[in-house]
Amino acid sequence: MTEPSTPYRFGLRLSERGCVAGIGDGIAWIRGLPSARLDELIGFDDGSSGLVFQLGKEVLGAILLSQSRGVTAGMAVQHIGRKLEIGVGDALLGRVVDPLGSPLDGLPPPQIRQLRPLEAAAPSIIERDFVSEPFYTGCKIVDSLIPIGKGQRQLIIGDDGVGKSALALDAVLNQRGRNVLCVMVLIGQPRSSVAGTLEALRAAGALDYTVLVVAEANALPGFRYLAPFAGCAIAEHWMRLGRDTLVVYDDLTRHAQSYRELSLLLQRPPGREAYPGDIFYLHSRLLERSTVLSLEHGGGSMTALPIIETRQGELSAYIPTNLISITDGQIYFESKLFAAGILPAIDIGRSVSRIGGKAQHPAIKNAAAHIRLDYLQFLELELFARFGTRLEASVEQKLQRGRLLREILKQDRLQPLSEQAHLAWLLAYGEGLLADVAPEQAATVLAQLLQQLPGSALKLDSPKQQWLAALKQWLAHKP
Known part of the structure; x- marks a missing residue:
């Protein structure tokens, strides 16, 4: 016996509809929608979607989440009523996806049963526990002299082309058989580099426990901005389930540049080196989500290996100093060592791990x-x-x-x-x-x-x- 359908009720229904005032460079300016909130999804009449990123007195700025050419000035815009989310779960293992969870490997979309918001509050102090278990990267210098613990945020820093990404890739390969799920976030890299990373993971059998979140160099600036938050959300889901995870952000220099590009397009006041004033908060709220949870809250961990690029070894630049102050230590790659053939080109004197020594195995430590x-x-x-x-x-x-x-x-x-x-x-x-x-x-x-x-x-x-x-x-x- 079927249940009776809900009867139609007459009544006044109010809804907001705005219109596109201008569009260009991946940014849409919208009039109307006075109740729009930051990080809220909005929909365009051609089926495209956007993310509210700037609230103004008369117009609001939104990041386009699709490269549809159908969005034109005068097009109607309406609320979607939810925040940006990405599919999470074991179905993503072995897949290559964009920051919205859409597949980039030519395979059918993964069967997702759960969604998680890209932006989320970091675990509170009550939920956290001390870093007490070692995280092995497979590198002699790191595991013996600059040890890392599960739940630690260890910065990898150095000039371009000195082996930073190779160390992070080795760390992912070394997690085979260790019950650690890995997420590699590739930001602003050319397609050849993405293909090389994918092939290395596949050849080593590491793709079975790894997810690649990719925002290529030719992607919209909004995609490059969202990529690390998408990777963090995927790993955070497993951490909340009590699993150990590793997130590699390669690299946050391009991420900061994408955020600067978006901010300048949205006419935000520039600060030092033309970066907006909240550039520190951008990376701190991302990396603070990496931690080890107490047993009462699942006992999972998220280890973060953010990569940052320097120019001519200048550690006192704006973005490097920001990340050094946020993370729990840094692994510094020296271009002179690389040129001399001393690989990995890690400068032991400038590298430090502030809390990893407490998690190091006593035999190796002694x-x-x-x-x-x-x-x-x-x-x-x-x-x-x-x-x-x-x-x-x-x-x-x-x-x-x-x-x-x-x-x-x-x-x-x-x-x-x-x-x-x-x-x-x-x-x-x-x-x-x-x-x-x-x-x-x-x-x-x-x-x-x-x-x-x-x-x-x-x-x-x-x-x-x-x-x-x-x-x-x-x-x-x-x-």
């Missing part, structure tokens, strides 16, 4: 306790030795040991290492087991040493003496 200081002292001694001064035998020994460490720290891209491998080389170097190895042979000896790990029963919690006995046995049979 083994790496003096490595950083030894390396920095070696760099000073090497600089002093360039003047041709006659050196004592002890100083020459320190230089030789430092050159060996520099060769050990070198690592090819797309080859992340396990935490057991980190502990193996740290103990082998720290205990002097590699003292008779020439620096030019370090890579070969280390590769042969690490090949023995998969077949052994050694774990991070294994006694140190057991590790040393195995390392001595393996090194005794090296060619």
Whole structure:
């Protein structure tokens, strides 16, 4: 038996309708709609949609969310009645989507069962917990000397083309089998770079646990502005369900430039370097959503790796200083090291992790306790030795040991290492087991040493003496 339909009721219905006053460069100026709110969706008569971004006394500015050419001056506009949302869930794994959730990989749209707003308040202090679990990137320098914890926001900073994106990609590849879901946000990159990243993920089998949110270089400025918030919303959904997630923002320099472009188009008053006055709030409200939740609120975590670009190594520029003050540390890439072939070109002296040390495994932490200081002292001694001064035998020994460490720290891209491998080389170097190895042979000896790990029963919690006995046995049979 069917239920009776609701009877039609006569009554006065009021609705607001505005009209397009002007359009250009991805921005629509609209008259009317006096009750419109910021970040509210509005609809055009041709089926296009926009996002209210600027409230004025007579007109409001909206970001076009589609590149439809049918939007013209005089077209009617009406409220949609909701804020911008994106589909979230496991159906997005392995997919490439735009900031609105539309597929870019040529496959059918994902079957989405839940939506989440792009803009959301960061978790409160009550919901948060301390960073206590390590996050492994697979990079020798980072995991041993600049450790990261789950829920941390670690900035990757440096000039263009020095390996910042390669480190972030290695971190994603290293999450295979670790039950960490990854979201890579590619902002303003050319299609060739996006295709290269996608192919690297597919070749390594990392696409099964990764989502790519892409706003290409030729996309509307509004899409590039929304991209990191879309990626954050996708990861935040899993974090609220108790999952561990990783978000890579590549990069926030282009994101800030897109926001500056939008602000200037909307005639907002410019500030320093023509950026609007709320540029700090733009990135702070994004990165503050990355945290680790307490068990009472799910226990999930969102680790953020924002990437920022500098010019000629200038760390005191406007956007870099903003992000350095927001994040929990930075990994600084030096162009001079890159030019010298020292890869990854991470400047250990300028890089820091403010809270990652508390999450580092005790075995790795103890083994790496003096490595950083030894390396920095070696760099000073090497600089002093360039003047041709006659050196004592002890100083020459320190230089030789430092050159060996520099060769050990070198690592090819797309080859992340396990935490057991980190502990193996740290103990082998720290205990002097590699003292008779020439620096030019370090890579070969280390590769042969690490090949023995998969077949052994050694774990991070294994006694140190057991590790040393195995390392001595393996090194005794090296060619």
